[in-house]
Amino acid sequence: MRRNTLTAVAVVASAVVVAGWLLQEGVGRTDNAYLRVRVLQEVIDRVESSFVEEVEYDRLHESAIDGLFRDLGDPHSSLIPASSYENLRIRTEGEYGGIGLEVADRNGWVTVVSPIPNTPGARAGIRSGDQFFEIEGVPADTMVTDQAVEMLRGRPGTEVSVRMIRPGVDEPIPFTIERAEIQLRAVPFGVMLEHGIGYVPLQTFQAGSEREITTVLDSLREAEGARSLILDLRGNPGGLLDAGIAVSDLFLDVDLSIVETRGRASGQNETYSAKKPDTYPNLPIVVLVDRGSASASEIVAGALQDHDRAVIVGQRTFGKGSVQTLYRLTGGDVLRLTTARWYTPVGRSIHRDSQRGVETDGQSFGISGELVTPGDVSEHPEFSSMGGRILYGGGGITPDLFVVSETLSAEETEAVGRVFRQASAFNIALFNYAVSYIHDHPELEVGYTLSDEDLDMFFETLRESTAEVDEAAFIAGARFIRYHLEREIALQAWGDSGVFEQSRKYDEELASAVELLRGISTQDDLIEAVEQARQSRKP
Structure with missing residues (x-):
């Protein structure tokens, strides 16, 4: 027995010595993943x-992971907690089980921002401004929005009971609502404009976006005689790569390239092309873009511009020329990792280097609050479209026609900055006043204008919600405030289509697109028109 023990010890000792030699000689420290x-x-x-102060164990792991992503220098790579992944899935797939209410925290209550049209919540009669008093018998006054959303969602066909506080009603109103499959729409509406122009806004790229465009556009053409199209991608942050390809495929002939991806892994190197003929071959197209147009929006704009299938109007886009892949991890977390860059059909990369920041020379702010930058192309590499037009790469999609939206003066910009020191209070007051205004003006119609007296009443609402209101700044920023208050009232009264109609009087990009398409019957005529417009705007 003793001999066996000694032998075992000797074997272990020998193994330790050999292992130590292997660690030192055969496996370098930097290559030993297990050791690291x-x-x-x-x-x-x-x-x-x-550590001298108490620290949270879980937070230490999160900090280590955050440090890894910081060193990558890529703002689009991140770890998505399992608890947040469901919201990402809903945004990309566009469906979930629930009652169809957009909610947010307002004055400490979970409040209905707007019911989604044709959903159980809207059909039950729940309104914008209603506040949750109880959900399934649980008091809602201590809930945060995420907790309320989790209770409202569930398997289609099941019921949820709520009690709602409504302005002007003494007691909470009870509702029992049957959950259904909620389809989030990528195309909220479509509308005919003057001169036979169809207008279609696309808010996101999710599964089925191309079908929504087809449904709305076919209706505009067959029922209302649309002869040309404005596709509005302003403020569209992107979404699924496949959805961007599918939307591009609607307007390009079979086998025409849409986008090329290039990555380290062989599976990330791919050229995607149209799989079917152009669905709308005789339809001249203007695509509207701005700094909020990113990712899949830029794929569509770039592909249609490269093939001379559309002209691009507005401002330079965001410049997200990368592709992210999702990897499910142990415990349900998801790794979102940039795995490729993408290039337009003529080889343009529009990726904006995040380390360079945003150009600030000559910048101003539009009346909607967006940053407006000059259309300088001197540092952007030149490319040629398939038809020989000059295009530009680097730092976003450069529009064929730069259009600067209505801008704020320096004095107005400074005043708005002072008002927005109380941004949270401002937004809450905006919503509350809109709900109250609609209640007090049942005869309200699209195209209304708020009076100075209306703004004075809104100022009083704002002052009641916060102790610090700069009245001089409010007066100086009245044009900006009126614009946003009118939009909020239109949103609560008529939804997205109402906001569009109410805001048209401020929309320089849309007006320019309409003017370009006036009397145009072919895409070649449209390209000639945009060149003439560009020449006429040169100093």
Whole structure:
């Protein structure tokens, strides 16, 4: 027995010596992944147990992961907690089980911002401004929005009971609502404009976006005689790569390239092309873009511009020329990792280097609050479209026709900045006043204008919600405030289509697109028109 024990000890000792030799000679420290993980864990354990101040163990792991992503220098790579992944899934797939209410925290209550049309919540009679008093018998006054949303969602066909506080009603109103599958729409509406122009806004790129465009556009053409199209991608942050390809495929002939992806892994190197003929071959198209147009929006704009299938009007886009892949991890978390860059059909990269920041020379702010930058192309590389037009790469999609929206003066910009020191209070007051205004003006119609007296009443509403209101700044920023208050009232009264109609008088980009398409019957005529417009705007 003793001999066996000694033999075992000798074997272990020998193994330790050999293993140590292998670590030193055969496997370099930097290549030993197991050792690096052990060292990281030892550091976390020692910090958790011995640091002079108490620290949260889970937060140490999160900090280590955050540091990794910081070193990558890529704002689009991140770890998505399992608790947040469902919201991402809903945004990309566009459906969930629930009652169809957009909610937010207002004055400490979970409040209905707007019911989604044709959903159980809207059909039950729940209105904008209603506040949750109870959900399934649980008091809602201590709930945060995420908790309320989790209780409202559920399997289609099941019921949820709520009690709602409504302005002007003494007692909470009870509702029992049957959940259904909620389809979030990428195309909220479509409308005919003058001169036979169809207008279609696309808010996101999710599964089925191309079908929504087809449904709305076919209706505009067949029922109302649309002869040309304005596709509005302003403020569209993108979404699924496949959806961007599918939307582009609607307007390009079979086998025409849409986008090329290039990455380190062989599976990330791919050229995507149209799979079917142009669905709308005789339809001249203007695409509206701005700094909020990103990712899949830029794929569509770039592909149609490269093939001379559309002209691009507005401002330079965001410049997100990368592709992210989602990887499910242990425990349900999801790794979102940039795995490729993408290029337009003529080889343009429009990716904006996040380290360079945003150009600030000559910038101003539009009446909607967006940053407006000059259309300088001197530092952007030149490319040629398939038809020989000059295009530009680098830092976003450069429009064929730059259009600057209505801008604020320096004095107005400074005043708005002072008002927005109380941004949260301002937004809450905006919503509350809109709900009250609609209640007090049942005869309200699209195209109304708020009076100075209306603004004075809104100022009183704002002052009641916060102790610090700069009256001089409010007066100086009245044009900006009136614009946003009119939009909020229109949103609560008539939804997205009402906001569009109410805001047209401020929309320089839309007006320019309409003017370009006036009397145009072919895409070639439209390209000639945009060139003439560009020449006429040169100093």
